[in-house]
Amino acid sequence: MDILIYGIINSIALALMALGFALVYGISRVPNFAHGAIYVLSGFITWTFLRGLGLNYALSIVISLVLMGVLGALLYQFVLIRVRGMAISEIIASYAIGLAILEGLRWGGFKGMSYTLPVFVEGSVMIGGIPIDFQRIVVVGFGALIVLGLWAFTHFTRIGLALRGMAQDERAALMLGIDSDLMAVVAMAIGAMLAGLAGVLLLPLGNIVVESGYNVLILAIAVCIVGGLGSWMGAVLAAFLIGFAQILTVVYLGSHYQMVVALLAIIFTLILKPSGLFGMQKELEERV
Amino acid sequence: MKMRGFGILAVLLAAAFLVLPGTQALAEEPITLGCPLSTAYLYGWDADRAIRLAVDEINAAGGVNVGGVKRPFKVEVMDTRDLEPGVPVSEALLAVEKLILEKKADFLVGGPVRSEAALAAMSLLSKHKKVSIFTTGFLSPQFHAMVAKDYDKFKYCFRIHGEAVQLVKEIMACFQEIKDKYGLDKVFIMVQDVAHARGGGEVLGKVATGKGWQVLGTEIYPTGTTDFSMGLIKAKKAGAQILNIWMDMPESSILLKQWYDMKVPALPFGSTLAAAEQPGFWKATEGKGEYTLCNVVNAGNAPSDATPWTMKFYDAYAKKWGVEPEGLGSSSSYMAVYVLKDAIERAGSLDSEKVLAELEKTDLMGVYGRIRFDPKNHQVIPSFDPKEGAVGSILQWQAGKRVVVFPKSIAKGEIQLPPWMKK
Numbered sequence: 001m002d003i004l005i006y007g008i009i010n011s012i013a014l015a016l017m018a019l020g021f022a023l024v025y026g027i028s029r030v031p032n033f034a035h036g037a038i039y040v041l042s043g044f045i046t047w048t049f050l051r052g053l054g055l056n057y058a059l060s061i062v063i064s065l066v067l068m069g070v071l072g073a074l075l076y077q078f079v080l081i082r083v084r085g086m087a088i089s090e091i092i093a094s095y096a097i098g099l100a101i102l103e104g105l106r107w108g109g110f111k112g113m114s115y116t117l118p119v120f121v122e123g124s125v126m127i128g129g130i131p132i133d134f135q136r137i138v139v140v141g142f143g144a145l146i147v148l149g150l151w152a153f154t155h156f157t158r159i160g161l162a163l164r165g166m167a168q169d170e171r172a173a174l175m176l177g178i179d180s181d182l183m184a185v186v187a188m189a190i191g192a193m194l195a196g197l198a199g200v201l202l203l204p205l206g207n208i209v210v211e212s213g214y215n216v217l218i219l220a221i222a223v224c225i226v227g228g229l230g231s232w233m234g235a236v237l238a239a240f241l242i243g244f245a246q247i248l249t250v251v252y253l254g255s256h257y258q259m260v261v262a263l264l265a266i267i268f269t270l271i272l273k274p275s276g277l278f279g280m281q282k283e284l285e286e287r288v
Numbered sequence: 289m290k291m292r293g294f295g296i297l298a299v300l301l302a303a304a305f306l307v308l309p310g311t312q313a314l315a316e317e318p319i320t321l322g323c324p325l326s327t328a329y330l331y332g333w334d335a336d337r338a339i340r341l342a343v344d345e346i347n348a349a350g351g352v353n354v355g356g357v358k359r360p361f362k363v364e365v366m367d368t369r370d371l372e373p374g375v376p377v378s379e380a381l382l383a384v385e386k387l388i389l390e391k392k393a394d395f396l397v398g399g400p401v402r403s404e405a406a407l408a409a410m411s412l413l414s415k416h417k418k419v420s421i422f423t424t425g426f427l428s429p430q431f432h433a434m435v436a437k438d439y440d441k442f443k444y445c446f447r448i449h450g451e452a453v454q455l456v457k458e459i460m461a462c463f464q465e466i467k468d469k470y471g472l473d474k475v476f477i478m479v480q481d482v483a484h485a486r487g488g489g490e491v492l493g494k495v496a497t498g499k500g501w502q503v504l505g506t507e508i509y510p511t512g513t514t515d516f517s518m519g520l521i522k523a524k525k526a527g528a529q530i531l532n533i534w535m536d537m538p539e540s541s542i543l544l545k546q547w548y549d550m551k552v553p554a555l556p557f558g559s560t561l562a563a564a565e566q567p568g569f570w571k572a573t574e575g576k577g578e579y580t581l582c583n584v585v586n587a588g589n590a591p592s593d594a595t596p597w598t599m600k601f602y603d604a605y606a607k608k609w610g611v612e613p614e615g616l617g618s619s620s621s622y623m624a625v626y627v628l629k630d631a632i633e634r635a636g637s638l639d640s641e642k643v644l645a646e647l648e649k650t651d652l653m654g655v656y657g658r659i660r661f662d663p664k665n666h667q668v669i670p671s672f673d674p675k676e677g678a679v680g681s682i683l684q685w686q687a688g689k690r691v692v693v694f695p696k697s698i699a700k701g702e703i704q705l706p707p708w709m710k711k
Contacts, residue, residue, distance in 0.1 A: 130521060
């Protein structure tokens with residue numbers, strides 16, 4: 001029972017961490033290596049508004065998410081657009097931005113354990129004899145809502161359809177009058193907001209620490225590689241695969257090996273099926 | 289008018305005489321203390337602050353008498369980053385070497401902090417014949433084993449704080465008190481994947497089993513772990529009554545928050561638990577860390593009356609830094625500077641061989657008891673009685689305060705159980 005419950009929770013947490021990365025890559029083909037840094041930054045900004053300026057918690061979260069969206073858009077418009085199409089440069093540029101954010105936070109004194117966000121709902125409940133705190137239930141609920149919302153957004157809204165068009169074939173989308181750079185900016189903004197949302201949902205379970213940024217980036221990359229780079233649904237499925245594999249590893253081998261699961265998943269996927277589970281486009285390239 | 293002028297002159301002259309000794313000391317060439325510390329982490333910054341406090345006090349009192357010349361201490365800190373996850377040991381060694389070669393450190397005080405890095409640095413210190421006092425975080429028993437085994441090579445290294453084997457002795461004695469008072473006898477060990485914690489957890493498991501405790505399991509966590517829920521469920525399902533924690537990462541406060549949220553009926557006992565050592569722990573866990581026990585290695589890192597110097601140091605630290613002594617490296621780092629001053633003054637020289645010979649003869653009543661080094665292995669001599677040796681300290685968080693509960697000779701309160709553990 002504990003494997004099932006915590007497997008679902010862990011999987012949804014991984015999906016939350018990875019969705020923003022998958023979305024940005026799927027549309028703009030830019031691997032946003034600043035993803036983990038944005039996750040952590042949203043936590044610190046929320047903390048600053050909440051604890052430093054004494055704003056309402058919900059308002060602090062909203063402001064933080066809006067700021068993350070603006071940051072994502074600016075990063076694309078002023079940095080990544082210049083190196084778009086040059087894969088190595090994209091990685092170096094985005095990773096450098098992430099590094100600057102994280103190490104800048106550390107340099108600015110955001111270190112130690114005193115940076116915490118309160119849980120949305122205090123307390124815990126027993127399900128099948130297993131204790132679960134309400135915040136994890138909130139994570140599951142929001143996670144499911146975000147996945148559904150993202151699906152609806154990309155299927156029933158003009159912008160969402162344009163984003164999908166870009167993801168499927170950028171040249172065809174251009175011919176249909178879709179502004180690819182604008183869509184990439186929108187994707188980057190939404191991706192950054194999703195990273196920020198993952199942060200404000202998951203960080204109340206622990207502390208806001210700079211190191212989380214690096215871990216979240218590795219986990220997001222693992223999920224996206226296993227799911228197939230650019231595939232959002234693949235990312236969700238991969239999150240469940242890795243999420244359950246991690247929990248099974250903790251139960252039967254020990255917590256020590258939890259992070260190894262994600263790294264092994266990357267290695268095995270790249271050896272056995274480099275396109276991942278749903279990386280259709282890449283798979284076609286591989287066949288050719 | 290004339291008399292008034294004489295009066296002013298007399299006052300100025302008197303003031304000049306009062307200030308002169310200090311000014312003279314400061315004018316002399318300073319003695320450079322190289323401090324290799326992981327400054328972004330508790331065991332680095334607490335040591336940094338404590339060293340600076342001691343240096344300021346000594347300099348204000350005129351400095352160090354080196355063969356009749358008063359010389360001030362100067363502090364050079366270099367970040368070893370050795371407590372950061374994923375940073376290789378070579379970074380710390382580089383910092384140590386830079387302090388010796390570039391900053392021309394006369395002595396080293398402080399780290400490296402992580403046992404792996406400190407052990408590796410010992411050969412480097414021997415190569416440069418630099419007297420070094422380890423003061424924070426370096427708990428591995430391998431230190432004094434190495435010095436005892438190859439004295440001529442490692443004789444320049446001293447350790448002024450407690451180490452893992454002594455910690456286990458103190459913890460087992462405290463466990464016994466808990467067993468006698470509350471009848472608890474089942475322990476689950478949770479350790480961070482670093483040398484001192486793995487080693488400490490292993491030793492504690494063996495010793496506890498030998499003393500009739502049921503050790504239900506050991507869970508090892510990589511540095512930087514932020515989710516401990518499955519380990520806590522394992523402990524709960526196994527029927528653990530004490531969670532023995534060995535972690536120096538700040539994320540360990542998350543473990544306590546999750547322990548509270550899950551209402552795990554086991555008393556958290558940090559053999560090394562950096563998060564719970566800090567005064568900010570209460571706020572960081574929003575009070576969820578109440579009842580957490582934590583070994584702060586030496587007295588003076590939490591309020592007690594171990595010696596007349598304990599609270600004097602405690603209050604001076606709080607006044608200077610605006611926060612109470614925060615981690616296990618505070619009182620020992622502070623004392624290291626005084627012990628070094630004492631040895632230099634007796635040696636009358638900065639020569640490594642002369643100073644180390646005097647350090648071996650140290651016998652000083654300090655912040656956490658009588659400070660003496662074992663001349664064969666250069667480990668500070670521990671004791672449960674501050675009159676006999678360096679005394680340890682185990683605290684429990686009670687109603688927002690750090691209350692020393694062990695050893696009895698310095699305890700300020702009794703160990704309590706959380707409400708959900710009371711029958």
